Amino acid sequence: MSKFIQSKTNLPKYFLDKKLDEETFSIEIDNKFPFLAPHAYLEKINWQNSEDPLKKMVWPDEQEAEVKAYEIKDPIGDEPHLAVPNLVHxxxxxxxxxxxxxxxxxxxxxxxxxxxHHSSPADLDLITNYLSNHPEVKEVIFSGGDPLTLSAKYLTNVYEKLSQVSSLxxxxxxxxxxxxxxxxxxDHYFNFFQKVAxxxxxxxxxxINHSQEIDKKFIESCGRLRKIGAMLLSQTVLLKKVNNDAKILANLFSNLTNIGVKPYYLHHPDLVSGTHHFRVSIEDGLKLIQQVRNKISGIAMPTYVLDLPGGRGKVPVEALKKVGPKTYQGTNFKNEIVTYLDPAEETNED
Ligand code: SF4
Structure with missing residues (x-):
């Protein structure tokens, strides 16, 4: 059986195998961003629970068709910072x-x-050249998409090439x-990570967004990576009806800390097209983070951050100043004062 379910055609079989009513799960597939999930993830969902948080994260929702005027295609502004193709500086x-x-x-x-803009293969010579000319760059972040969709062999090749830049x-x-x-x-991936470390x-x-996503195999992987010498961190997106609850977040952050993963960022949701139903307001997020802090050790607390639209960088949400209704100001890494309008505040008044 395929390890992935990615189209309407193989959904019914999965649900029939599980003796679930396929009618209940009929969906329209959006060809631009279709349903896609590995079997392993679907197995973590409690399909009897219509409010299952993992289901909400993968299941297409008709509300996605409603694109708000303030929502944008490139919410964190990668494109304006492309130094060379496939490399954002x-x-x-x-x-x-x-x-x-x-x-x-x-x-x-x-x-x-x-x-x-990152769907075509990277020109490694061009990237290595750029990095050699920018010795102030000390860190390369492999992102995507998901970089581990690429083979360990290809990643090794990229790593070996970039390793020629001694400033990294x-x-x-x-x-x-x-x-x-x-x-x-x-083992190929672990061997690759060992080589890097x-x-x-x-x-x-x-x-990772919910404790229900943690399973035995994930814990084992964390153990292997720690043995290799990797620093393990987590990032979580704050999502309405998935994890906007102090107990859920506190559980997630302490469970991660217990297995050696330091909670790093809690992201305020970005202004992505068709995602208004996931968005919480800054005010609610701030109340929530205080409740979480009251429940768990400081070492388990991530920084609650907002990516300022237009690629202006991340700011800690707790450092934002409210300057008017729905209006916040923050100082970014360039010392610029940036204004952010919180669309979710309006939603709360509906
Ligand atoms: S880039 Fe991250 S958030 Fe987007 S689909 Fe892939 S795993 Fe999910």
């Missing part, structure tokens, strides 16, 4: 390497769901695969 000391736009799951709230010290990987399809990480600081950042 926004912050002075680090770059984002976008090797693929493929993932093993289509998260309905994905902030890169409409982007295609940290190799960071942003991935959701160890969470959604942990079986995918075979032998010569550089290796950092692996898992995208």
């Amino acid at each position: 926004r912050y002075p000391d680090r770059v984002l390497l976008l090797l693929t736009n493929r993932c093993q799951i289509n998260c309905r709230f994905c902030f890169r769901r409409e982007l295609t 010290k940290i190799f960071r990987f942003h991935t959701r695969i160890p969470v959604v399809n942990p079986e995918w990480l075979d 032998a010569a550089h600081q290796l950092v692996v950042v898992f995208h």
